[in-house]
């Protein structure tokens with residue numbers, strides 16, 4: 001009997017008995033059995049259909065079951081499923097060429113090579129290893145509002161509470177505050193002030209840490225799960241200048257923000273600031289197969305020209321995963337997906353969320369770009385008291401659970417984190433699909449409005 005003959009109730013029972021899930025108390029789980037998916041939708045065995053306003057884990061940028069992706073993966077299955085990483089393989093070579101080309105698309109040859117991994121956390125691990133060896137220094141600075149992955153180094157780089165149970169983690173990491181105009185750590189009253197003060201704070205942190213001990217500053221270019229925090233104008237350029245001043249490697253974590261999510265191939269292209277290393281995963285092939293990696297600039301690539309790079313993975317540059325990346329990048333170009341994502345942000349989601357904010361007192365802030373947006377929910381617009389507390393669980397989080405329920409009842413699967421719901425459908429979603437999803441959010445927000453006190 002093939003796995004496909006398994007009845008949904010048996011799949012559920014085996015899951016509960018044998019599958020150990022991420023980030024969960026295993027006994028409390030009641031996972032949805034997904035039977036299929038297409039485009040901007042997925043459905044369960046009992047026929048319940050959801051608009052996927054989460055793109056699963058903000059990774060299915062190209063939409064579910066894109067026919068050309070399926071065709072390319074099937075063709076590669078027949079050609080060659082796997083080879084050792086030390087052999088050359090055409091799928092891997094072409095994926096690397098296309099990714100470097102996308103990184104250099106606004107000119108120059110700053111980026112040279114790609115080190116492939118299985119996902120985002122391994123990209124972070126290898127990026128900091130490269131930065132440390134390149135500079136001969138050990139400290140890595142990251143922001144409190146960030147997520148970089150679940151492995152030992154990546155979870156220590158992470159700022160959000162998922163880090164706490166893994167502490168003390170790896171040595172040599174230091175946290176600082178990035179910009180967040182709506183809840184400024186610097187009491188700023190404008191984006192300009194926020195950029196200036198966040199940079200002054202970072203310069204101070206560098207001063208007291210000793211800039212000559214700092215190998216890298218690693219940032220999510222646009223912070224994803226921790227809030228869709230779009231850097232104010234001038235911030236990334238200021239970070240670049242501090243890195244240049246002190247010989248520090250600038251790492252942009254584009255695992256969530258890259259590959260059309262922000263209406264660019266890479267989000268940093270929006271501000272014209274080039275990092276030294278780019279971490280990618282998710283949208284590179286929309287998770288059709290596990291793939292991630294690090295795009296390496298000329299200066300760092302040259303460090304390892306004659307010197308051994310002490311890292312590797314059996315599946316680095318896996319042919320099946322790389323063939324799906326090649327297919328995905330080519331489909332992005334043929335179908336204008338980067339441009340479509342930019343248009344959705346400018347013409348549909350941005351204006352749509354402003355309307356929701358005008359209609360719902362529970363909406364404190366809306367922000368984002370491309371197909372990467374957050375609605376921040378509050379109890380009170382004046383005080384900005386969050387709809388649920390930071391890292392809320394149990395009874396404290398019940399209002400958020402109610403909001404999620406209201407979305408799901410109406411056939412929309414949301415992506416929520418703390419007191420926010422993110423608007424992150426596939427980058428291929430049509431205008432009608434996005435508008436229909438926003439109409440559902442409009443209804444569901446009436447649930448959140450009931451908790452407004454001010």
Ligand SMILES: Cc1ncc(COP(=O)(O)O)c(C=O)c1O
Pocket residue numbers: 057118119120121122124147148149150220224225253254255256257281282292
């Ligand atoms: C910004 C960012 N970096 C890294 C990761 C880790 O990626 P992975 O789960 O593929 O290891 C994630 C995952 O959500 C992410 O959002």
